[in-house]
Amino acid sequence: MKLVTHQTIAPNPAGIDWICGDVHGHLSVLQAQLTQAGFRYGVDRLFLLGDLVDRGPDSEATLNWALSTDGVFSVLGNHELMFLARSEHEAYRVKHRLIGGGWADDLSFSGYRRLAERSAREFPLSMTVSCGQHTVGLVHAQSPFDDWRRLQDATYSEKLAIDCTWPWDRAQGPEQVIAGVSAVMSGHIGTPEVVTRGNQIWIDTFEATGEFTLAPIEDIFTRTSSKFGRFEVTTP
Template sequence: MSLIQKHEQNLAGRDFIVGDIHGQYDLLLEAMARVDFDKAKDRLFCVGDLIDRGADSFKCLSLPFEPWFFGVRGNHEMLAIDALENGGKNEDLWMINGGTWVITEDKVEVRQLLLDALTYLPYARQVEVMGQQVGIVHAEPPADWSLIEGASAGSKEEMVWGRKRIKSMDTTPVAGIDAVVVGHTIIEQPTWLGNVFYIDTGAFQTGRLTLINAQEALG
């Protein structure tokens, strides 16, 4: 699978982008209802972390198979697959970071569902919105968006785990893209750093799941 998937403009309906869901399936449905989301023609893009910390993680793991849903992989999807494939310390790390929901599920079934879901969860997506290009990664975009296509293992890890930009409040624009939407780091309200828009408002802690019209990602 390509590291990035590109999407032409949605001429039939609207595009939305949602923050880290973390098993908050009902919050997602409420957010979609508020914007009268039409599954027949609207598209929902997600910045990753569909699972962990929330009771409905198993339900959320089925979202990538919906024809209207387009996610990227987050660090929690990667924690989970490492745990389910390798066990040991990987499993301990997953449990500490919100993987305990799997205890009441069939681990073999969860492992297969996650493996299948990951085939629908690239590291990045790029969406045409009003003639401009909006990128989506979970955590940290590269300095130049074009570098994603041939990203090294270290660069891929940065895309799902990185926090350098937000820790240093770096406002340097990402080159080669009009805007990038990310999650991963919980913030009080959606925040811009250069052309990077942070939208993870900590749904599992705050009950606030941010869902924006993709046009808002263009400032």
């Protein structure tokens, strides 16, 4: 299945653009945090960093909500890739179950196809969001290139899809700045606090803390720092 490589999102002149890490089927928790944060449906926008599904109790509802709610956007994560691949071979279904995808076994054939086709069509591998004078790159795991513009112009391949959604070596390595973009935001690695490396930021904190890192995109620039500490990661 050919996926959308990149999508560019124009500025939001009316409201606030929010960012959130991996949801993993915990829709009610996300909705509660959005309400608490003062998120305004129809005015503000929410950008999700993939892995909407698996592990949590409401994977199907989370996908439906993200696909049908105006102003909600997401990139694809490795768990969505496994969801899309499960129809190709029984081995992929088994692998998907092992990472929390058993919920998809209960979908009807037509229900699965609808969710899979819409997810592949509407969720790209990466996004660039214009935010004031800044541009923010969104990709689930990490930028596969040292220059963001290469990803914006890249032709789809299965290798590119894997490179956008699985590796996390940049988060464990030395400080590095991704050229061609103000900052790159990702999820994927379970960590108790936001991780930064140069202008790269990882915010998948729910599994470790029970709370999503949910913040206006503008705030990410105050989180980009050259001062780093040790951190532990969980298997994505």
